Amino acid sequence: xxxxxxxxxxxxxxxxxxxxxxxxxxxxxxxxxxxxxxxxxxxxxxxxxxxxxxxxxxxxxxxxxxxxxxxxxxxxxxxxxxxxxxxxxxxxxxxxxxxxxxxxxxxxxxxxxxxxxxxxxxxxxxxxxxxxxxxxxxxxxxxxxxxxxxxxxxxxxxxxxxxxxxxxxxxxxxxxxxxxxxxxxxxxxxxxxxxxxxxxxxxxxxxxxxxxxxxxxxxxxxxxxxxxxxxxxxxxxxxxx
Amino acid sequence: xxxxxxxxxxxxxxxxxxxxxxxxxxxxxxxxxxxxxxxxxxxxxxxxxxxxxxxxxxxxxxxxxxxxxxxxxxxxxxxxxxxxxxxxxxxxxxxxxxxxxxxxxxxxxxxxxxxxxxxxxxxxxxxxxxxxxxxxxxxxxxxxxxxxxxxxxxxxxxxxxxxxxxxxxxxxxxxxxxxxxxxxxxxxxxxxxxxxxxxxxxxxxxxxxxxxxxxxxxxxxxxxxxxxxxxxxxxxxxxxx
Numbered sequence: 001x002x003x004x005x006x007x008x009x010x011x012x013x014x015x016x017x018x019x020x021x022x023x024x025x026x027x028x029x030x031x032x033x034x035x036x037x038x039x040x041x042x043x044x045x046x047x048x049x050x051x052x053x054x055x056x057x058x059x060x061x062x063x064x065x066x067x068x069x070x071x072x073x074x075x076x077x078x079x080x081x082x083x084x085x086x087x088x089x090x091x092x093x094x095x096x097x098x099x100x101x102x103x104x105x106x107x108x109x110x111x112x113x114x115x116x117x118x119x120x121x122x123x124x125x126x127x128x129x130x131x132x133x134x135x136x137x138x139x140x141x142x143x144x145x146x147x148x149x150x151x152x153x154x155x156x157x158x159x160x161x162x163x164x165x166x167x168x169x170x171x172x173x174x175x176x177x178x179x180x181x182x183x184x185x186x187x188x189x190x191x192x193x194x195x196x197x198x199x200x201x202x203x204x205x206x207x208x209x210x211x212x213x214x215x216x217x218x219x220x221x222x223x224x225x226x227x228x229x230x231x232x233x234x235x236x237x238x239x240x241x
Numbered sequence: 242x243x244x245x246x247x248x249x250x251x252x253x254x255x256x257x258x259x260x261x262x263x264x265x266x267x268x269x270x271x272x273x274x275x276x277x278x279x280x281x282x283x284x285x286x287x288x289x290x291x292x293x294x295x296x297x298x299x300x301x302x303x304x305x306x307x308x309x310x311x312x313x314x315x316x317x318x319x320x321x322x323x324x325x326x327x328x329x330x331x332x333x334x335x336x337x338x339x340x341x342x343x344x345x346x347x348x349x350x351x352x353x354x355x356x357x358x359x360x361x362x363x364x365x366x367x368x369x370x371x372x373x374x375x376x377x378x379x380x381x382x383x384x385x386x387x388x389x390x391x392x393x394x395x396x397x398x399x400x401x402x403x404x405x406x407x408x409x410x411x412x413x414x415x416x417x418x419x420x421x422x423x424x425x426x427x428x429x430x431x432x433x434x435x436x437x438x439x440x441x442x443x444x445x446x447x448x449x450x451x452x453x454x455x456x457x458x459x460x461x462x463x464x465x466x467x468x469x470x471x472x473x474x475x476x477x478x479x480x481x482x
Binding site: 099106107108109113116117119120121124128129130132133134135137138141142 | 362
């Protein structure tokens with residue numbers, strides 16, 4: 001194995017490798033693999049890593065311009081960006097503007113109903129436990145979270161939602177739902193982390209309703225990278241004018 | 242079919258038949274059947290209906306004495322009691338003092354952890370949808386419930402919990418968790434309904450930890466009626482002195 005140009009490898013997941021740099025920041029290296037259904041379905045898509053780095057970078061920078069902090073520092077190359085090294089909270093925060101995905105399935109309801117105000121849900125981040133849906137009370141009673149932090153997570157997630165909805169709307173895309181992760185700085189500030197990409201968002205063409213996100217892979221709805229590139233190209237066009 | 246002595250039959254479920262009396266009250270007739278796992282497992286237990294009427298009556302009257310209203314009016318005979326005819330809310334309220342049952346399974350955690358303060362969860366009452374776990378926000382956004390009613394449900398359920406915990410404790414029984422249902426009077430008051438029995442509560446012997454409730458049937462842990470009668474006898478002894 002040749003030594004990494006980024007630093008010490010500290011984690012390798014299904015779609016990402018993390019390195020810690022000598023100065024204490026992290027490098028997120030995006031792989032080309034897509035996984036779904038707890039990694040039961042798996043495939044490589046050439047260009048996926050590059051695309052997700054590009055879109056995440058665009059969106060984190062856009063959110064910064066709206067006053068929303070994230071761990072994102074800068075793009076390093078086509079496949080990786082540098083970030084703060086946060087103490088991650090073991091919570092996936094899901095915001096839903098439209099009923100879809102696991103919630104529609106769990107409730108045995110049709111996809112597509114508008115949720116206004118948007119819903120905010122917490123899932124425990126644990127591959128081993130299958131990322132179960134959890135209430136505030138459960139996170140507090142069993143998993144060491146504080147009520148203050150959880151209410152901050154909700155406020156931040158809904159702020160991110162307003163900004164993302166607006167930019168996707170200008171790009172002709174409906175933001176149906178998405179997943180965020182957050183971490184804490186050494187000062188205790190809660191800051192947006194992870195990525196924002198078609199792997200973590202449900203994004204539908206506003207006119208045709210076509211699904212442009214990872215559901216293409218999950219349910220074999222069409223070429224994945226065509227959808228992913230369409231999203232990044234449209235968002236870039238809106239943001240770069 | 243001979244006419245019912247109670248009134249017009251308006252509903253027949255897995256464990257109960259409901260009649261509406263000429264004066265507008267309801268009669269709950271308790272069958273001897275036990276069902277579990279969405280009625281996939283089913284069995285008759287002689288004496289079960291009678292036992293559940295007895296325990297529900299004892300507990301509703303005890304709650305009345307503690308200032309907690311319910312639909313219960315009076316026992317009619319060994320198998321049935323009379324109640325108010327409420328407009329039922331489509332919500333099952335679950336209170337948990339100890340981690341057990343579906344929550345332990347969903348979180349892939351061991352049973353037995355004490356939850357202090359107790360947890361209060363809502364499930365949508367819908368056999369067809371499999372009674373899914375729902376948040377306040379989902380009940381409001383999709384199922385027409387009001388935030389005010391839901392917060393009343395929580396307060397009432399936790400009050401019921403305090404009273405029931407205390408009486409079961411005196412009977413040497415741990416109240417691990419239980420399910421309540423509520424309805425509204427024509428005046429809009431929210432009132433406790435349904436039943437309180439070993440079908441709807443997890444009740445464990447305080448000393449031995451033996452499960453005395455419907456889990457005996459679900460998981461073949463021993464004779465059902467031995468557990469059910471033990472609970473009613475002990476509670477009756479505490480209440481009647």
